[in-house]
Amino acid sequence: MCSDHDFLNKRQNKKLDNAIQRMIQRHGVDRKTVDEVFDKSTLFSIEKLISNRIIDYIDFPISTGKEGNVFLAMTPEKKPVALKIYRISTATFKHMTQYILGDPRFQSFHRSKRDIVFAWTAKEFKNLELLHLNQIPSPTPIKKINNVLVMEFIGSHRQPAPLLKDVEIPNPPLVFDQIINYMKTMFAKANLIHSDLSPFNILYHNNTPILIDLGQAVLKNHPQATEFLYRDIHTIQKYFKRYKIDTRSTEALFQQITSKNKEEST
Ligand SMILES: Nc1ncnc2c1ncn2[C@@H]1O[C@H](COP(=O)(O)OP(=O)(O)OP(=O)(O)O)[C@@H](O)[C@H]1O
Ligand SMILES: [Mg+2]
Structure with missing residues (x-):
């Protein structure tokens, strides 16, 4: 039986083949990851991105997460972009459903694993669009096809920006306020x-x-x-406590963000 990756080799699409092979060879990406991430339908989506000249090739993996893999890809104009691929085979169906049900934007889909993952990708794309529209710092969304999302790459010289958790923040009160303000605008x-x-x-x-x-x-x-917002506020407060700054009370921040107290919003 041929795996999807063999199928890639058998397809006569040299461009698609090169786009992925060079990353596998250069970066030693293991076979299991390749088979898990690049299933047949994902390959078709990448093929489309290449033929639409959104990307030219996939350069290297940035991260392997619980639900998706993020890669740095290059455009034909040699600009880096971030390519996020949600894995269909290992999707955490139950977790995703909780956040999709109850969202009126995503009511009309069938409930197969594939449909949920596609809806999830579309949801991330739309949410990034909303952030972009409201000038909340986040990667600008570029294109979405099924379970594959292309967005602005955040970093310098093909080096992704660090996560906040890995940075010694030079001005913690300012960054804390910035994040609370993002939540408010959001x-x-x-x-x-x-x-x-x-x-x-x-x-x-x-x-x-x-x-x-x-x-x-x-x-x-x-x-x-309300529960999700409370949890977000609490997580951010808890993190900034290490800097020994005044992180105020969760209730006060909740009011600042929503202009309501918790009781009024339940
Ligand atoms: N636009 C981007 N530019 C640069 N790096 C990015 C971008 N998007 C994601 N990354 C990198 O990829 C990692 C995973 O991205 P993200 O958190 O969106 O995916 P995830 O599937 O939730 O992964 P995890 O399960 O690790 O949280 C990030 O921690 C970050 O290092
Ligand atoms: Mg993440």
Whole structure:
């Protein structure tokens, strides 16, 4: 039986073959990862990105996460972009469903694993668009095909920006306020709650925190919106405590972000 990756070799598409092979050879990406990530339909999506000249080739893997893999890809104009591929084979179906159900933007899909992953990718893309529209620092979305999302690469010289958790923040009170203000603008203008906000999902680039990983972000009318917002605030507060700064109370921050107290919003 031939795996999807053999199928890649058998296809006469030299461009697609080169686009992935050179990364595998140069960066020693193991066979299991390749087979898990680059299934047949993902290869078709990448082929489309190449023929539409959105990307030219995949350069190297940046990260292997719970649900997706992020790669640095190069455009035909030699500009780096981030390529996020949600794995269909290892998708955590139950986790994803919780954040998709209750979102009126994603009501009409069948509930196969593949459909959920495609809806999740579309959700991350739309959420990034909303952030972009409201000028909240985050990667600009470029294109989405099925489970593959292309977005602005955040970093310098093909080196991804560090995560907030790996940075010694030079001015913690300022960065804390910036993040709370992002949450406020997100809530008031984009109607969104990140829902997995933590120093693992914030990049720090040019002295600016940049929000990433928007797949699970929900609209503020989601049934668990209040719970998610409270959790996000609490996670950020807890993290900044290490800098011994005044992180105020969760309730006060909740009011600042929503202009309501918790009781009023449940
Ligand atoms: N636009 C981007 N530019 C540069 N690096 C990025 C970009 N998006 C994601 N990354 C890198 O890829 C990693 C994983 O991205 P993200 O958090 O969106 O995916 P994930 O599937 O949730 O992964 P995890 O399970 O590790 O959280 C990030 O921690 C970051 O290092
Ligand atoms: Mg993440």
